[in-house]
Amino acid sequence: MAGTVTSRLSAKAVVRAKPVSEPRAVKWLLIGIAFVFLALIVLLPLLTVFIEGMKRGWDVYISALTDPDAVSALKLTLLVAVIAVPLNAVFGVAAAWLVTKFSFRGKNLLVTLIDLPFSVSPVIAGFIFLLLFGAQGYLGPWLDEHNLQIVFATPGIVLATMFVTFPFVARELIPLMQAQGTQEEEAAATLGAKGLRIFWNVTLPNIKWALLYGIVLCNARAMGEFGAVSVVSGHIRGETNTLPLHVEILYNEYQFSASFAVASLLMMLALVTLGAKSLVEWKTAQRNKETLEG
Amino acid sequence: MKGSRTRSILPGFGLSMGITVFYLCIIVLIPLSCVLLKTAELSWGEFWSTVTAPRVMASYRISLLTSLAAAVINVVFGFIVAWVLVRYSFPGRKFLDSLVDLPFALPTAVAGIALTAIYAPNGWVGKWLEPLGIKVAFTPLGITIALIFIGLPFIVRTVQPVLEDLDAEVEEAAVMLGAGRWRTILRIVLPELTPALLTGFALAFARGIGEYGSVVFISGNMPMRTEITPLLIMTKLESFELEQATAIALVLLVISFAMLLLINYIQWRAGRRALSR
Numbered sequence: 001m002a003g004t005v006t007s008r009l010s011a012k013a014v015v016r017a018k019p020v021s022e023p024r025a026v027k028w029l030l031i032g033i034a035f036v037f038l039a040l041i042v043l044l045p046l047l048t049v050f051i052e053g054m055k056r057g058w059d060v061y062i063s064a065l066t067d068p069d070a071v072s073a074l075k076l077t078l079l080v081a082v083i084a085v086p087l088n089a090v091f092g093v094a095a096a097w098l099v100t101k102f103s104f105r106g107k108n109l110l111v112t113l114i115d116l117p118f119s120v121s122p123v124i125a126g127f128i129f130l131l132l133f134g135a136q137g138y139l140g141p142w143l144d145e146h147n148l149q150i151v152f153a154t155p156g157i158v159l160a161t162m163f164v165t166f167p168f169v170a171r172e173l174i175p176l177m178q179a180q181g182t183q184e185e186e187a188a189a190t191l192g193a194k195g196l197r198i199f200w201n202v203t204l205p206n207i208k209w210a211l212l213y214g215i216v217l218c219n220a221r222a223m224g225e226f227g228a229v230s231v232v233s234g235h236i237r238g239e240t241n242t243l244p245l246h247v248e249i250l251y252n253e254y255q256f257s258a259s260f261a262v263a264s265l266l267m268m269l270a271l272v273t274l275g276a277k278s279l280v281e282w283k284t285a286q287r288n289k290e291t292l293e294g
Numbered sequence: 295m296k297g298s299r300t301r302s303i304l305p306g307f308g309l310s311m312g313i314t315v316f317y318l319c320i321i322v323l324i325p326l327s328c329v330l331l332k333t334a335e336l337s338w339g340e341f342w343s344t345v346t347a348p349r350v351m352a353s354y355r356i357s358l359l360t361s362l363a364a365a366v367i368n369v370v371f372g373f374i375v376a377w378v379l380v381r382y383s384f385p386g387r388k389f390l391d392s393l394v395d396l397p398f399a400l401p402t403a404v405a406g407i408a409l410t411a412i413y414a415p416n417g418w419v420g421k422w423l424e425p426l427g428i429k430v431a432f433t434p435l436g437i438t439i440a441l442i443f444i445g446l447p448f449i450v451r452t453v454q455p456v457l458e459d460l461d462a463e464v465e466e467a468a469v470m471l472g473a474g475r476w477r478t479i480l481r482i483v484l485p486e487l488t489p490a491l492l493t494g495f496a497l498a499f500a501r502g503i504g505e506y507g508s509v510v511f512i513s514g515n516m517p518m519r520t521e522i523t524p525l526l527i528m529t530k531l532e533s534f535e536l537e538q539a540t541a542i543a544l545v546l547l548v549i550s551f552a553m554l555l556l557i558n559y560i561q562w563r564a565g566r567r568a569l570s571r
Contacts, residue, residue: 034375034379035386038375045400045409091313116322119553121503121505121527121543122402123528124527127540199306226402227506227524230506243401251407263403269401277392
């Protein structure tokens with residue numbers, strides 16, 4: 001299921017024979033429609049963030065980013081990503097290995113369950129951890145007894161983020177590993193290689209770029225998650241505020257420039273993610289070329 | 295069949311199965327099942343009166359209608375974008391291709407404040423629409439625009455690969471048999487793309503119903519008028535009405551799962567069609 005943007009290389013457009021192509025006028029009209037639509041819906045918001053952030057000048061921009069609350073929000077966001085992303089990456093690799101290298105009963109069900117978080121509202125994603133670990137939740141009294149706090153604290157934010165970004169790495173790897181089949185690994189196993197060695201020397205070189213993109217995408221979503229984190233964070237300034245929540249607080253306090261300044265940081269994260277995607281596509285194209293030539 | 299899997303000489307079945315199932319249970323299944331458990335504490339009457347209260351019904355209507363409108367618009371324009379990207383070469387094609395991914399990589403809250411700044415009555419686009427009597431921000435139209443932004447990559451990225459894999463020979467054959475270009479697209483290309491378009495539609499629709507971050511800023515959040523269901527759950531949580539929030543969350547989950555099943559069914563049918571050739 002195409003829940004994510006796959007790192008599949010978009011093939012170069014081919015010049016087609018006249019009878020199976022459109023008249024020039026239609027072609028340029030369609031290209032025009034595509035450009036205007038994307039400009040209005042996607043490009044304009046992108047530019048707005050930078051322009052609004054810079055509106056009051058460089059000083060306001062810098063002071064918004066060096067504000068102690070902003071810095072602590074950035075630290076928390078990084079901390080959450082550092083915990084959630086590697087765990088999801090390990091899961092993603094394990095799940096992709098399981099799904100693509102073996103056939104077993106219930107595989108389709110398992111794949112559907114892995115995709116499940118895609119279709120759950122982020123608000124519900126946060127809410128379920130409130131139901132489990134909150135004061136009125138199922139484990140609430142026990143946690144209280146042992147003086148453990150999960151929701152309205154960092155662990156809750158990490159859990160909600162993990163839920164939301166759960167399928168990303170697996171989703172990038174499964175189509176690729178499915179296409180590559182199992183022959184190479186089986187050959188390695190026949191020659192006597194053991195589990196980890198097969199993975200390191202045979203599988204990993206084949207999937208490293210898709211894995212990298214999966215991790216980068218997972219990271220972007222982890223750092224940018226808003227709805228789920230909003231439910232479990234408790235919005236304590238300087239303590240349980242992540243960057244997206246900080247953007248919201250500034251915006252609701254009518255500090256628009258500061259809000260857009262912080263938002264521009266997150267926008268750059270998104271642009272880096274898109275850059276990583278281009279890099280992965282380029283590397284994949286090179287690899288395919290080498291395989292064809294070699 | 296006796297064993298639950300065919301034998302493979304590859305190692306790691308137990309380990310990867312263990313990690314996957316354990317992790318899936320801890321992060322996804324156990325927490326999600328809490329919604330069911332908690333709702334079961336309500337009597338049927340309480341549940342029903344909660345999920346059919348006028349304000350809640352209004353929120354379903356707004357969520358469903360705006361998601362539907364956004365998904366339909368995305369199917370039309372997403373198809374054009376995918377078509378242009380696959381079939382034509384023109385300057386700026388790579389740039390256009392990258393733009394499509396932005397909604398996927400951009401934090402939803404950032405999209406939300408940016409769209410509000412653009413479409414608010416004093417915003418870049420909003421101030422031109424205001425004299426024409428078109429209000430975008432703080433109306434269902436604004437919610438729809440936010441959901442178009444969110445859903446766009448789902449349509450384009452599901453249609454694109456299918457369009458790329460379409461053999462030129464089929465279209466050439468249609469031309470040989472005397473079909474015009476328009477007729478070829480309508481009768482040959484579109485039927486091939488229908489499963490991908492439907493899947494993209496369902497994905498965008500499902501995502502739209504649950505979307506929160508990009509919508510809360512632009513919607514204005516007026517009960518009965520621009521309050522979407524996820525926001526209503528949030529409001530109930532903030533006023534400590536946990537039972538009510540759970541009941542509404544269950545309804546939203548059921549809708550999402552129905553969409554997920556629909557998507558799997560469409561793909562299964564498309565896969566069977568491809569196999570039968």
